[in-house]
Amino acid sequence: MILIPLAPATTASVLAQRLREAIDAGRWRPGELVRQEQIAAEYGVSRIPVREALAQLQSEGLLEIAHYRGARVSRPRAVEIDELFDLRLLVEGDLLARALGRHDQRSLRELTRLQDRLEDADDRLGWISGDIAFHEALYGPAERPRSLALFRQLRAPIDRFSVQALGPGTRKQGWADEHRQLIAAVAASDAAAAQAILEQHLQATRAVVLAACSGDGEN
Structure with a gap:
């Protein structure tokens, strides 16, 4: 370097x-x-x-x-990871609910473009930055800058750990499917489906990060 x-x-x-x-x-x-x-x-x-x-x-x-x-x-501990994801569920669920009715064809095309790029990412940094960009575009229409800043803050410790422990191939198909399902639910203005998919997505991500943390010797 x-x-x-x-x-x-x-x-x-x-x-x-x-x-x-x-x-x-x-x-x-x-x-x-x-x-x-x-x-x-x-x-x-x-x-x-x-x-x-x-x-x-x-x-x-x-x-x-x-x-x-x-x-x-920092090396996140399991209890800290749990707390971070509990908070993410609250903050991101609220952002998604507020953004849902404000998406239009242009923003939906942007979400699809970002997801296409994310699925092509073959390095850890590109993968994580692509995932952040997708979620920021998903929540952006809510126009809640403080909540978006909190979203980034809650992600940061996990993302830095993920750079070392995870990669683009980790649960790749599951993440892609959930992102595509989120786009479809937002396009259909289906708030209940969008919230359920987001919760499933974050809970599955929590499980992957906790498993990696355990494998790294932390508890």
């Missing part, structure tokens, strides 16, 4: 984005130490923006910071 030094005036938010991308790319595995002095040297910045960037990633649930022990990439 080639690192490009940042300008001295680089803000902590820009550095946080670089580090977020590095975590996505698998530079650090869950539980691995992220060293402040190494980051400062590699990106050509002082310790102050490094500390601020790490604190920002901690607030997003991507890092765990302990005094005198440094920062480590």
Whole structure:
């Protein structure tokens, strides 16, 4: 991985984005130490923006910071995964209900296009970013920016874990079928069917992530 030094005036938010991308790319595995002095040297910045960037990633649930022990990439536990999915069911169910009557032919075509691309994804990052794009397009017509931001926040810890533990081939046909069924239910304005499919989709995803977490040695 080639690192490009940042300008001295680089803000902590820009550095946080670089580090977020590095975590996505698998530079650090869950539980691995992220060293402040190494980051400062590699990106050509002082310790102050490094500390601020790490604190920002901690607030997003991507890092765990302990005094005198440094920062480590978060490794979700089973109880945390359960809580995240319980919250996702609430937030995404509400977003879907609000978006349902606002979809039109253009937005439905966009959902189909995104799903076509998602099914062609053959790398972990492309697969996860494609899935995020599909769900954001599904919920976007609700026009609830705070709820969408919460949706992204709830996904983040699981997505980073999934980059390491899962892949495009994981339950590929099941995910594709459920996404296509969601598109059909939205096109038919069938709220009950759409909610049932979304719940099935998220519960199946929960089971896959929990199984991967257990296999990674967590409980």
